[in-house]
Amino acid sequence: MFISKFSRLGAHAIKSMVKAPYFTPRTSYLPVVHNHYLRTLRHEPFCTGAEKNADEGSEEKKKISVTFVDKDGEEKHIKVPVGTSMLEAAHENDIELEGACEGSLACSTCHVIVMDVNHYNRLEDPTDEENDMLDLAFGLTETSRLGCQIIAKPEIDGIRLVLPAATRNFAVDGYKPKPH
Amino acid sequence: MAIFGKLRWISRSFTSLPANPLRICVVGSGPAGFYTAEKILKAHKGVEVDIVDRLPTPFGLVRSGVAPDHPETKIVINQFSRVSQNDRCSFIGNVSVGSSVSLPELRQMYNALLAYGAESDRALGIPGEELGGVYAAREFVWWYNGHPDCRNLAPDLTSTDTAVILGQGNVALDAARILLRPTVELARTDITSHALDALEESSIRKVYLVGRRGPVQAACTAKELREVLGIKDVSIHVKQADLVTTPADEVEMKNNRIRRRVYELISKAASSGPSPPLPGQRELHFVFFRKPDRFLESDDRSGHVAGVHLEETTLEGDDLGKRIAVGTGIFDDISCGLVLKSIGYKSVAIDSLPFDHYKGIVPNVGGRVLSDSTGDLPQYETGLYVCGWLKRGPTGIIATNLYCAEETVASISEDIGKGVLTSNSSKPGREGLLQLLDSRNIRVVQFDDWEKIDAEEKELGNLKNKPREKLATWEELLQVASE
Ligand SMILES: Cc1cc2nc3c(=O)[nH]c(=O)nc-3n(C[C@H](O)[C@H](O)[C@H](O)COP(=O)(O)OP(=O)(O)OC[C@H]3O[C@@H](n4cnc5c(N)ncnc54)[C@H](O)[C@@H]3O)c2cc1C
């Protein structure tokens, strides 16, 4: 299980390097992010993927602007180091984005909606595995993604992400709320 | 003796709270219980939440349901454990509401939120259901996941080469995967050793997944399906004729992304076709449009199942997405020595609790328990709420309970705002509960006791290269908890 996930993430990483010319190629890119995230949660000292690889090229030091729009419509503007996932970024900035499986692509609670189609199109296509989890996301839209799978890169500078509204759509998995 | 220590500890933890905090008892420590606790604690600084569970272990189906080969799904227990660390929250295990303490007693001490899940099974109501070798999938899952109530289930996996699983939901797929997956792969998971040993000896080579509707209506989701289709050394069998879709099917798929993706995966698996079977290779058969009519008894093993008699079905009804399977009067059999009924869990009523026996849920509006829904104006039970599978019925993933908890907590917050729920010195909360349990000689298991179980399980697992070796009997669990 772990092995297959690893290779899957590896494949995703390779794909993203091929597609994203600004990237300094490095191996095991996503797993680094993942481990870093787990460490953050355990409150252990850590260095971000970007810092760790600072000597690999100035591109890595860059931060991009990201706006989160929360459930009440309030906006929060943050700077996110290139290479960091939106889930990590949200948690480092006290933004209430769930992440039940801590970025392992097994829960769909980190669902975000990309507000601008242009930004959405600049992201890698979701893998089958991400689509499988998106199937179960609440309030799925055409530009929905999983926050743990969106990794900051210069092309998406200025991206705006909406947290799905509190008025949920329970239709997932066959359930519809009915007043008695 | 122990109780004094506890009471002292409790009075200490009261210091940061108002003299008379609002006390809420969450019954059930699964996702619904923990998510509601988390949200109440966050929204109301003056509220104290205790989570009781009938087991000595927390986390509900995340421990006893989620498959051993899904470790990522279980990561959510980190978040639940952080909730338990909150000063205003306690886990109190080994307390069964309805037997250790009655619901009316509990409600005298607390406002109550019921999230005790679904611990029974929908029944088929057909002849032969009581035969040996016919199990509810819940029992089989509890057995391999180490729920102490099914430690001794001992399903016979050695007298037959065929298992039939009725139902095509994700639980059915979990069970199929456990039966078919190479045991060397399972050995690296937290599956219980008693189950692993039995699976290593298993003679089951063929598993039939039987659905009463078609591939477009299969209740499973794409991730689980992809996994079961990808098991090493298993050939997949689907009848081409079952894949023919009707215009109604097409509309259903157009309207529902899950249904479309599930259908695509099944038809892709069918078109790549079973390669000529290698000797000893295992087989997974998807059987559609068949509903169970009765179980057949074995001639040479009296009282034991020998097969399932199935009736062919077609779909009827205009309500797309809810078309039902009706029998055509044409029958066929599948011979098998093991049957798992995976047609859904069912909640159990306790004490005086209002209960809708037809739906198997506690009647509620937005999580407020209805005492009487017959009149024009709904009547609610004061200080009684519900969440999770007990509120909605036994469907939905872990995340569904998060949104379900948001809804119930919104109702609670509204009631606190309206003054319906107020802190009340006549509700003694934890102190009262612990005293009552002590007088009944019930030894509670608190979160730090669970941590002893957790540490022991991880240590035992370490010796076998597994993430943990679950303690699967009541005696062992309570023994380690009290060390
Ligand atoms: C086999 C199986 C596998 C699953 N796998 C996944 C998966 O991989 N991913 C996913 O997202 N979802 C999965 N689910 C769904 C998920 O587990 C449920 O949505 C969720 O657990 C329901 O939460 P709950 O809190 O309502 O109930 P539960 O999790 O069942 O929790 C109920 C708790 O109440 C306790 N309890 C029961 N009776 C009493 C009583 N009288 N007094 C005190 N305590 C009591 C129980 O011990 C239990 O701890 C699975 C479900 C099953 C059945």
Ligand SMILES: NC(=O)c1ccc[n+]([C@@H]2O[C@H](COP(=O)([O-])OP(=O)(O)OC[C@H]3O[C@@H](n4cnc5c(N)ncnc54)[C@H](OP(=O)(O)O)[C@@H]3O)[C@@H](O)[C@H]2O)c1
């Ligand atoms: N990995 C995961 O995410 C995961 C794993 C396990 C479980 N879960 C979730 O847990 C929930 C419960 O799963 P589940 O599999 O128990 O339930 P489920 O998804 O509701 O599936 C029940 C199955 O039983 C069939 N069925 C019901 N009554 C029947 C009858 N009388 N005769 C024949 N067939 C009958 C249903 O067919 P019809 O459709 O025709 O009614 C369906 O195929 C689901 O929401 C599931 O997604 C998730």
Ligand code: FES
């Ligand atoms: S955090 Fe679970 S899928 Fe993203």
